Amino acid sequence: MSKFKKMAALFLAAVMLTCSLAACGNSTSTGSTSAGTNASAGGGEKTLEFWHIQTTEPWPTIIQASADRFMAANPDVKVNITVMANDAFKQKLSVAMSSGQMPDIFLSWGGGPMNEYVDAGNLTDLTGYMEQDNYKDKFLDAAIAQASYNGKIYGFPTENVSTCTVFYNKEIFEQYGFTEPKTLSDLEAICDALLEDGIKPFSLANKTQWTGSMYFMNFATRQGGTAPFADALSGKGSFENEVFEYAGTKIQEWVDKGYFNDGFNGADEDSGQSRQLLYTGDAAMTIMGSWFVSTVRGENPDFYEKVGAFNFPEVEGGSGNPKTIIGTIGDNIYHIASTSAYPDEAFEMLTYLLDDQAVSDRIDGGKIPPLKGMELSDPILQKIFDDVESAPDVQLWYDQSLPPEVSEVHKSTSQEIFGKTMTPAQANEKLQQAMDEYLTKKGG
Amino acid sequence: MSSGSSLLKARQRSGNIAAASFLAPAIIILIIYIAYPIVSSFATSTLQWSGISSDKTFIGLDNWAKLLKDGSFWSAFRNNLVIMFLSLLFQVPFAMALATFLDIVGKKGVFFKIMWFLPYLISPVAIGILFKYVLDANYGLFATFSKMLGGGSVDLLGNPELALYAVIGVISWQYIPFYMIYYLAAYGNISTDLYEAASIDGATRWKYFWSIALPGLKPTIISGATLSIIGSLKYFDLIFVMTGGGPGVSTELMSTYMYKTAFTSFNMGYGSAVACGMFLLITIIALLTIQGLNRLGREK
Numbered sequence: 001m002s003k004f005k006k007m008a009a010l011f012l013a014a015v016m017l018t019c020s021l022a023a024c025g026n027s028t029s030t031g032s033t034s035a036g037t038n039a040s041a042g043g044g045e046k047t048l049e050f051w052h053i054q055t056t057e058p059w060p061t062i063i064q065a066s067a068d069r070f071m072a073a074n075p076d077v078k079v080n081i082t083v084m085a086n087d088a089f090k091q092k093l094s095v096a097m098s099s100g101q102m103p104d105i106f107l108s109w110g111g112g113p114m115n116e117y118v119d120a121g122n123l124t125d126l127t128g129y130m131e132q133d134n135y136k137d138k139f140l141d142a143a144i145a146q147a148s149y150n151g152k153i154y155g156f157p158t159e160n161v162s163t164c165t166v167f168y169n170k171e172i173f174e175q176y177g178f179t180e181p182k183t184l185s186d187l188e189a190i191c192d193a194l195l196e197d198g199i200k201p202f203s204l205a206n207k208t209q210w211t212g213s214m215y216f217m218n219f220a221t222r223q224g225g226t227a228p229f230a231d232a233l234s235g236k237g238s239f240e241n242e243v244f245e246y247a248g249t250k251i252q253e254w255v256d257k258g259y260f261n262d263g264f265n266g267a268d269e270d271s272g273q274s275r276q277l278l279y280t281g282d283a284a285m286t287i288m289g290s291w292f293v294s295t296v297r298g299e300n301p302d303f304y305e306k307v308g309a310f311n312f313p314e315v316e317g318g319s320g321n322p323k324t325i326i327g328t329i330g331d332n333i334y335h336i337a338s339t340s341a342y343p344d345e346a347f348e349m350l351t352y353l354l355d356d357q358a359v360s361d362r363i364d365g366g367k368i369p370p371l372k373g374m375e376l377s378d379p380i381l382q383k384i385f386d387d388v389e390s391a392p393d394v395q396l397w398y399d400q401s402l403p404p405e406v407s408e409v410h411k412s413t414s415q416e417i418f419g420k421t422m423t424p425a426q427a428n429e430k431l432q433q434a435m436d437e438y439l440t441k442k443g444g
Numbered sequence: 445m446s447s448g449s450s451l452l453k454a455r456q457r458s459g460n461i462a463a464a465s466f467l468a469p470a471i472i473i474l475i476i477y478i479a480y481p482i483v484s485s486f487a488t489s490t491l492q493w494s495g496i497s498s499d500k501t502f503i504g505l506d507n508w509a510k511l512l513k514d515g516s517f518w519s520a521f522r523n524n525l526v527i528m529f530l531s532l533l534f535q536v537p538f539a540m541a542l543a544t545f546l547d548i549v550g551k552k553g554v555f556f557k558i559m560w561f562l563p564y565l566i567s568p569v570a571i572g573i574l575f576k577y578v579l580d581a582n583y584g585l586f587a588t589f590s591k592m593l594g595g596g597s598v599d600l601l602g603n604p605e606l607a608l609y610a611v612i613g614v615i616s617w618q619y620i621p622f623y624m625i626y627y628l629a630a631y632g633n634i635s636t637d638l639y640e641a642a643s644i645d646g647a648t649r650w651k652y653f654w655s656i657a658l659p660g661l662k663p664t665i666i667s668g669a670t671l672s673i674i675g676s677l678k679y680f681d682l683i684f685v686m687t688g689g690g691p692g693v694s695t696e697l698m699s700t701y702m703y704k705t706a707f708t709s710f711n712m713g714y715g716s717a718v719a720c721g722m723f724l725l726i727t728i729i730a731l732l733t734i735q736g737l738n739r740l741g742r743e744k
Binding site: 090091094095097098100116117119120121122206207208209261262263264265266267268271273276277282404405408412413415416418419421422 | 494495496497498499573576577579580581582583587596597598599600601602603604607687688690691692693694704707708709710711712
């Protein structure tokens with residue numbers, strides 16, 4: 001080989017070697033494989049592995065700041081934080097659980113999956129910690145309820161009070177002289193008027209599937225209240241219920257009228273494809289969890305100024321209370337793994353996530369901590385918080401309340417309802433079948 | 445014993461030892477990462493296990509019985525077959541055309557060779573994310589052209605009839621370069637004398653290609669086709685990123701179905717059965733293909 005080629009070959013080999021070593025050793029940012037090592041890293045130091053999914057600033061910084069304050073007060077403990085995206089986290093967590101290598105601190109959204117984790121023996125019971133000094137009274141009652149199962153508290157509700165809200169472009173509404181609708185027919189009148197002028201009423205990215213579920217939940221809850229779903233979930237009732245049929249039928253009606261953007265079943269929420277339509281003014285409204293506010297603030301501050309919000313209106317003839325909130329009181333609920341070597345320290349770390357400094361940072365960042373008596377600077381968020389405090393009941397997102405395998409069927413059939421490849425009756429039948437299978441499996 | 449044969453035996457033995465020690469690392473890795481997981485998956489498929497708890501119950505072949513009756517699995521298999529047939533139909537000729545062009549053009553075609561090969565080097569996940577924007581129903585490539593020509597938006601990924609074909613298009617974009625290089629390498633094995641002799645005898649490029657080059661490339665085409673068939677049956681990446689198996693179940697593949705069953709629905713036992721079922725199906729189909737194509741090759 002010529003001298004040059006020899007040098008080039010050696011250089012490239014060295015580059016390859018350093019790259020692979022760097023990749024193996026790097027354990028700070030997204031997606032690294034730092035599985036739960038609960039053993040101390042030499043010299044009596046305790047380590048806590050902490051996984052979360054708040055990837056957009058300022059949230060990773062806020063959480064890191066909480067961890068720093070905790071570490072300053074507890075010099076013998078080291079907290080290793082790993083941030084990753086929502087779906088990547090779900091995948092990593094399943095793998096971590098099946099291999100028994102869970103991080104000390106991780107999250108869920110409550111509901112079905114959390115219950116599965118409890119039944120599998122993966123979560124530490126936090127009731128003792130929460131009742132010490134009545135710490136749990138800090139939280140909204142609904143938040144504690146969401147983090148509990150079988151009468152015990154398993155989670156630490158933290159990230160957000162997030163409700164299903166209709167967000168709209170105030171500029172467009174002003175232009176057409178619309179006011180926030182109080183009833184479903186008011187809303188549909190607005191939609192028809194928008195359509196006449198070539199503006200899509202609603203922006204929807206439904207490849208992600210849970211996004212379409214928002215419409216389904218709203219129709220069902222306004223039509224029949226929260227009881228039908230609760231009954232279907234417990235096995236007392238069924239999904240083959242005229243309330244859910246109404247929801248499916250209304251959705252297909254709206255699809256036929258053209259209320260949604262084209263190609264909604266192929267658009268991806270995580271890639272922001274639905275928000276794009278709002279930013280360009282091609283669509284006027286969207287139904288989304290209230291984290292939308294903080295996402296838009298970070299993504300497009302100019303558009304943020306134009307965002308207005310109202311609750312999904314009352315359905316005439318429906319028995320559902322228009323003040324019922326659909327959403328989550330807590331959003332990300334943190335858990336301590338049952339295999340954690342340092343549960344006491346882990347719980348203390350959790351308290352730092354909602355210490356006074358953190359609470360004030362979170363409010364400034366645009367989210368609502370699930371604590372009593374919050375005062376928020378953002379008028380939309382204050383409105384949402386007041387609605388939550390005065391809501392008669394709360395419906396947790398369907399895809400989070402249902403057991404995971406049934407939730408998958410719900411998301412898939414909901415998407416098919418939107419795509420009109422299934423009738424509402426067929427979808428509900430399939431969903432009920434899945435629910436029945438689950439209930440028999442559970443020992444009915 | 446005469447010294448001659450014991451020397452031979454000693455040589456043989458040291459040869460065997462050398463062979464064993466060189467093969468050992470590779471065999472150990474194969475056993476740890478391939479043989480053991482496969483056996484372990486078959487074992488897991490006989491269990492009722494959620495994957496996240498330590499609760500494992502032996503249920504024998506119940507999961508397999510469920511698999512045979514599982515409509516979702518078999519319709520996913522049909523989707524895999526669609527990918528398989530379309531990939532063979534489309535990728536092979538296209539890659540052949542590109543390889544032939546590069547062979548004819550020779551060194552001057554280096555720029556094209558590099559450009560055409562690039563898609564294969566990009567991570568499938570990156571390609572998936574980018575193409576989601578390219579195929580966006582309102583702002584993507586086709587939608588923009590359509591609007592320029594006065595039409596409306598073009599929904600590909602959200603349309604259950606078209607989504608699978610749209611993704612197959614992207615898959616082809618990524619994999620055609622691989623087959624192109626594969627065939628190009630095979631072209632390199634055809635001696636240039638053959639072409640010269642043929643053109644002296646008055647053969648056109650066209651006739652040369654069909655009567656001489658193609659038969660010479662047959663073994664490569666067969667092995668390429670086998671790789672393509674196995675790849676299509678195993679396929680996961682772009683479908684998972686671009687459609688997630690949706691809308692509904694129109695683009696569900698065996699691999700995405702296995703993933704959802706094992707990890708999202710917390711049913712590792714059944715998911716393992718799906719994975720092992722895939723393994724058996726693919727092995728059988730691959731063996732049949734290789735035998736069948738070889739026989740075809742020999743008949744000529």
